[in-house]
Amino acid sequence: MTAPLAVSLGDPAGIAPEVIAESWVRRREMALPPFFVVGGAAVLRAAAATRGIDLPVASISAASEAASVFGSALPVLGGEDCAPAFGEPTIEGAALALHSLTKATALALSGEAGGVVTGPIAKSKLAAVGFTQPGQTEFLADACGLPHEAAVMMLAGPSLRTVPLTVHEALAAVPGLVTRDLIESKARIVARALARDFGLPSARIAITGLNPHAGEDGRMGTEDRDVIVPAIAALQAEGLAVTGPHPADALFAAHAREGYDVALCMYHDQALIPIKTLDFDQGVNVTLGLPIVRTSPDHGTAFAIAGKGMASAGAMIAAIRMAGECAARRAA
Numbered sequence: 521m522t523a524p525l526a527v528s529l530g531d532p533a534g535i536a537p538e539v540i541a542e543s544w545v546r547r548r549e550m551a552l553p554p555f556f557v558v559g560g561a562a563v564l565r566a567a568a569a570t571r572g573i574d575l576p577v578a579s580i581s582a583a584s585e586a587a588s589v590f591g592s593a594l595p596v597l598g599g600e601d602c603a604p605a606f607g608e609p610t611i612e613g614a615a616l617a618l619h620s621l622t623k624a625t626a627l628a629l630s631g632e633a634g635g636v637v638t639g640p641i642a643k644s645k646l647a648a649v650g651f652t653q654p655g656q657t658e659f660l661a662d663a664c665g666l667p668h669e670a671a672v673m674m675l676a677g678p679s680l681r682t683v684p685l686t687v688h689e690a691l692a693a694v695p696g697l698v699t700r701d702l703i704e705s706k707a708r709i710v711a712r713a714l715a716r717d718f719g720l721p722s723a724r725i726a727i728t729g730l731n732p733h734a735g736e737d738g739r740m741g742t743e744d745r746d747v748i749v750p751a752i753a754a755l756q757a758e759g760l761a762v763t764g765p766h767p768a769d770a771l772f773a774a775h776a777r778e779g780y781d782v783a784l785c786m787y788h789d790q791a792l793i794p795i796k797t798l799d800f801d802q803g804v805n806v807t808l809g810l811p812i813v814r815t816s817p818d819h820g821t822a823f824a825i826a827g828k829g830m831a832s833a834g835a836m837i838a839a840i841r842m843a844g845e846c847a848a849r850r851a852a
C-alpha cells in the first residue's frame with residue numbers, strides 16, 4: 521500500500537480549494553486513493569460551502585494519519601490558513617499557496633507522501649512572495665536538485681498525451697531553443713517515464729515539426745530539416761520508437777492519434793491547445809523525470825469563476841487518480 525498523496529492548496533482565491541473539496545466528496549464514486557491537503561482548512565470549508573457542501577475536515581499532524589480519517593473527513597495537515605476571498609488574490613493567499621506547495625513537495629521527497637498533486641497557482645501572484653521559477657514544474661525540479669530541463673511537462677487526457685519541448689518561453693525565443701540536445705534528452709526522459717509510470721515499455725513518440733508542413737524541405741524554415749531530423753535519426757539509432765517530424769496541424773486528428781502514445785511538440789501552445797480542446801475537463805499535467813510523482817489538473821486558477829459553483833472538478837479528480845496509479849506502479 522502506497523503512502524497517501526499530498527495535495528497542495530493552490531491559490532486560495534482560485535478554484536483549487538473547491539475542486540479539491542469536491543474530489544474528496546466524490547472519492548468513493550471515483551475510486552480515489554487517500555489524500556490530504558497541506559493547510560487551508562478554513563478556505564476549503566468556505567470553498568465547499570459555495571457549492572452547497574458541508575465539508576468535514578480532520579486536522580492531522582502527520583501524513584501517516586491521513587488514511588485512517590480519509591473515509592470520514594478531508595484530512596488537512598497543519599494550521600496555516602487565510603481569510604477566504606474567492607476571485608480576489610491576495611499576498612496572504614499567495615504565501616499560503618507557496619507554503620502548501622513547499623511542504624507537500626517535501627513530504628513527497630521524504631516518502632511520507634506517495635506523491636504530490638498541485639493545485640493551480642498564478643505565477644505572477646506568487647512571484648510577490650518569493651516564487652522565482654517560471655512554473656511549478658521548475659519549482660519541483662529545483663526541489664529535487666535537478667536542472668529545469670530534466671523535469672518534463674506532459675499533458676495527459678483520455679484522447680492523447682503531449683509534451684512541450686520548450687515551455688514558458690516567448691514565441692520569438694523558441695526557434696533558438698529547439699536544439700538536438702534538448703529534443704534527444706527530453707525524448708529519452710519521456711520514453712523512460714512512460715515505461716516506469718504508465719506501463720508503456722516501448723512508447724511510440726511522434727515528434728512535430730516547428731514550421732508549417734514541417735518546413736516543406738527547407739522552403740518554410742530550416743529547423744525541421746537541420747535540427748529535428750538528425751535528432752530523430754539519433755533517437756531511432758538508440759532503439760526508441762520515434763517518428764517525425766510530423767506537420768503539427770494534422771497530427772491531432774482522431775486517425776493520426778492512433779499512431780502514437782505521446783506527441784513531443786516544439787512549443788507550449790502546439791502541445792497544450794490540442795489537449796485542452798479535446799480533454800479540458802479530464803486533462804492532467806504530469807511531471808516526468810522526477811524522483812517523486814507529481815500531477816496537477818490541466819487548468820489554472822480561473823479566478824473569474826471561483827466561488828460561483830461553476831468549476832468542474834474533473835481534471836482535479838483525474839490528477840489525483842493518475843498520481844495514485846503512478847505511485848502504485850513505482851511501488852510494485
Ligand SMILES: NC(=O)c1ccc[n+]([C@@H]2O[C@H](COP(=O)([O-])OP(=O)(O)OC[C@H]3O[C@@H](n4cnc5c(N)ncnc54)[C@H](O)[C@@H]3O)[C@@H](O)[C@H]2O)c1
Binds near residue numbers: 641644824835
Ligand atoms: N497548474 C497550474 O498551476 C496552472 C495551469 C494553467 C494556468 N495557470 C495559471 O492560472 C492563471 C489563469 O490562467 P488561464 O486563464 O490561462 O487559464 P485557466 O485554466 O485558469 O482558465 C481558462 C478558462 O477556462 C475556464 N476554466 C478553468 N478551469 C475550469 C474548470 N475546472 N471548470 C470550468 N471552467 C474552467 C476559466 O474560467 C477560463 O475561462 C494564470 O496565472 C496561469 O499562470 C496555472
Ligand SMILES: N[C@H](C(=O)O)[C@H](O)COP(=O)(O)O
Binds near residue numbers: 658792805816
Ligand atoms: N503550462 C501549464 C498549463 O498551461 O497548463 C501550466 O502553466 C502549468 O505549469 P506548472 O505545472 O509548471 O505550473
